[in-house]
Amino acid sequence: MAKLLEVKNLKTYFLTDDGLVRxxxxxxxxxxxxxxxxxxxxxxxxxxxxxxxxxRLIPYPPGKIVDGQVIFEGRDLLxxxxxxxxxxxxxxxxxxxxxxxxxxxxxxxxxxQVSEPLEIHQNMKKKAALQxxxxxLESVKIPEAELRAQAYPHHFSGGMRQRAMISMxxxxxxxxxxxxxxxxxxxVTVQAQLLELLKGLTKEHGMSLIIITHNLGxxxxxxxxxxxxxxxxxxxxxxxxxxxxxxxxPYTIGLMASVPRMDQDVKQKLIPIEGQPPDLANxxxxxxxxxxxKYAVEKxxxxxxxxxxxxxxxxxxxxxxxxxxx
Amino acid sequence: MSDKAQNASSSxxxxxxxxxxxxxxxxxxxxxxxxxxxxxxxxxxxxxxxxDFLAPYHYNAGDISMRFxxxxxxxxxxxxxxxxxxxxxxxxxxQLSLIVGFSATAIATIISTIIGITTxxxxxxxxxxxxxxxxxxxxxxxxxVLMVLVSIVGAGIVQLILILGIIGSxxxxxxxRSVVITVxxxxxxxxxxxxxxxxxxxxxxxxLPNIMYIVIVGFSMAIAGNIMAEATLSFLGMGIPAPYPSWxxxxxGPGRKYLFHYPMLSVWPGLALTIVVFGINMFGDAVNDLLDxxxxxxxxxxxxxxEKRSFVRLIKKLFK
Numbered sequence: 001m002a003k004l005l006e007v008k009n010l011k012t013y014f015l016t017d018d019g020l021v022r023x024x025x026x027x028x029x030x031x032x033x034x035x036x037x038x039x040x041x042x043x044x045x046x047x048x049x050x051x052x053x054x055x056r057l058i059p060y061p062p063g064k065i066v067d068g069q070v071i072f073e074g075r076d077l078l079x080x081x082x083x084x085x086x087x088x089x090x091x092x093x094x095x096x097x098x099x100x101x102x103x104x105x106x107x108x109x110x111x112x113q114v115s116e117p118l119e120i121h122q123n124m125k126k127k128a129a130l131q132x133x134x135x136x137l138e139s140v141k142i143p144e145a146e147l148r149a150q151a152y153p154h155h156f157s158g159g160m161r162q163r164a165m166i167s168m169x170x171x172x173x174x175x176x177x178x179x180x181x182x183x184x185x186x187x188v189t190v191q192a193q194l195l196e197l198l199k200g201l202t203k204e205h206g207m208s209l210i211i212i213t214h215n216l217g218x219x220x221x222x223x224x225x226x227x228x229x230x231x232x233x234x235x236x237x238x239x240x241x242x243x244x245x246x247x248x249x250p251y252t253i254g255l256m257a258s259v260p261r262m263d264q265d266v267k268q269k270l271i272p273i274e275g276q277p278p279d280l281a282n283x284x285x286x287x288x289x290x291x292x293x294k295y296a297v298e299k300x301x302x303x304x305x306x307x308x309x310x311x312x313x314x315x316x317x318x319x320x321x322x323x324x325x326x
Numbered sequence: 327m328s329d330k331a332q333n334a335s336s337s338x339x340x341x342x343x344x345x346x347x348x349x350x351x352x353x354x355x356x357x358x359x360x361x362x363x364x365x366x367x368x369x370x371x372x373x374x375x376x377x378d379f380l381a382p383y384h385y386n387a388g389d390i391s392m393r394f395x396x397x398x399x400x401x402x403x404x405x406x407x408x409x410x411x412x413x414x415x416x417x418x419x420x421q422l423s424l425i426v427g428f429s430a431t432a433i434a435t436i437i438s439t440i441i442g443i444t445t446x447x448x449x450x451x452x453x454x455x456x457x458x459x460x461x462x463x464x465x466x467x468x469x470x471v472l473m474v475l476v477s478i479v480g481a482g483i484v485q486l487i488l489i490l491g492i493i494g495s496x497x498x499x500x501x502x503r504s505v506v507i508t509v510x511x512x513x514x515x516x517x518x519x520x521x522x523x524x525x526x527x528x529x530x531x532x533x534l535p536n537i538m539y540i541v542i543v544g545f546s547m548a549i550a551g552n553i554m555a556e557a558t559l560s561f562l563g564m565g566i567p568a569p570y571p572s573w574x575x576x577x578x579g580p581g582r583k584y585l586f587h588y589p590m591l592s593v594w595p596g597l598a599l600t601i602v603v604f605g606i607n608m609f610g611d612a613v614n615d616l617l618d619x620x621x622x623x624x625x626x627x628x629x630x631x632x633e634k635r636s637f638v639r640l641i642k643k644l645f646k
Contacts, residue, residue, distance in 0.1 A: 055520060057516065057519055057520060086523075087522060088522070089520055089521060089522035090520065090521030090522035090523075091522060094520075095520040095521075097517055097520075099513050102513040103513040103516075103517045105518070105535075105536070106514075107535040107538075108532075108535065116518070116521065116523065116531075117522065120521070120522055120527075165517070168517075168521065169521075
């Protein structure tokens, strides 16, 4: 399989009143064609920013992509002109946002919005694009699509809106879809439906998918590979089986222990990760996770760990070998 | 039921959407005062457009021997100091007010929307410099600026319209800008950026429709202000040159001179001006309430009680 996306040493900083916030600090990963990648981490660890950086949608000021490369289909997206970038957005890379209630324009009909990328990128006429939009809405299982296309977003439920957003993303047959916490605002039953739909559609069209989430269950079920992020860095990456069966980084271990599992004893208590998420403007020296880490050793206080392979395709950024405790 | 039958029935169904007749219905049901204002506005509109047919005499046709005639069948509102028909002059004055009010407001709205959208959306240094200029401009008392500008370019309808339009646009751009900034932050604008919509298209397709209500409200409010401004300038002798009948001009020259001899000379134009400005303001308020999405629900069609009905109930309570 060919590499679709390669992110190399991506750094996105925000200049705020509290100082320099290193939201994404040297993130590297790649994505194969047709693969589903999960980006996991707690709130504010730089998941969404790293995704927005791929599309160059970081508002400047205060945000800025300071360093790195994003190589997509052989081109570095951080170096191309704004017009070319615009051609990539929605056409080659689509993004699905986390708030379906607000991500549709309240004053335009749903059909009009779903047809917009078609008009822009495929030079379709308004009428043809609208007809195509109806087909797209049907493909995301919206009943009576022809009628619904004339409806406004407030006629839609949350799940329907998110499905409309998905159909909007699918419109131009992009090779990559970035779903930024696509299910946070929805009911649990709708969440599953939606993810099944997303997975099915991406599989059908051979698209790659990046799912950003803090829901480990979602990742386990839908992702081939997982990147665990903490304080703007990837602390562990591997196949979803590696991450679930054999977590190596103390943070990943902590995450796993803090969510219920089907195979565990019902009475077993969940163990939270102690402490607060780090202040990105004021990170501790050494490994950013050391204040909350029960495995921390002297070296963790002074030196920042780098990603090192544990296995083939499984990497972690930690000085301690968990199993031997050294 | 078969799928076909369902589809057939669904294609006949229509999604209900806001329309112009719907708006008028809501106006009358929920905002009776606004409807009253709207009717005044409509009368002004008709009077202005058909002034040539409605006025019994030409505005400057007078018989000096017929001066200060009291109201009579020939001259409904009497005649002025030169024997001209006041009624006809009021009608032509309406036309003038309408032309100046509409054109100046249209210019102001277009310019202020362009300034507001661009500065609000682009932001950064461009926004800062433009807004500091607006700040500085708003420190100047408008009437002084108006008088200075009029004395530079000279009196006349076209000059007046341009000056009022440009002056009005600068302050109004601030309101548009503030709304644009809130709309700009919404996720759907981010989503539009993420599907590769160009900046111009975002401005015209995504932001403009969402700020349209404030543009329309600003327009309806500014008309009254511009009519007043024209009357003020004409009153001060810097507006429309003499033989042409401006309500402000009619109030000042002969109106003031003969105030104690023949007060009707200033009462009629004054009354016309008051009613029109009041009506347009009421209409503008009602349009504001009906179009502002944030005000919907509470006092709109879902409140279960219209202004009129609650008024009736209040009266009944008082007389119980």
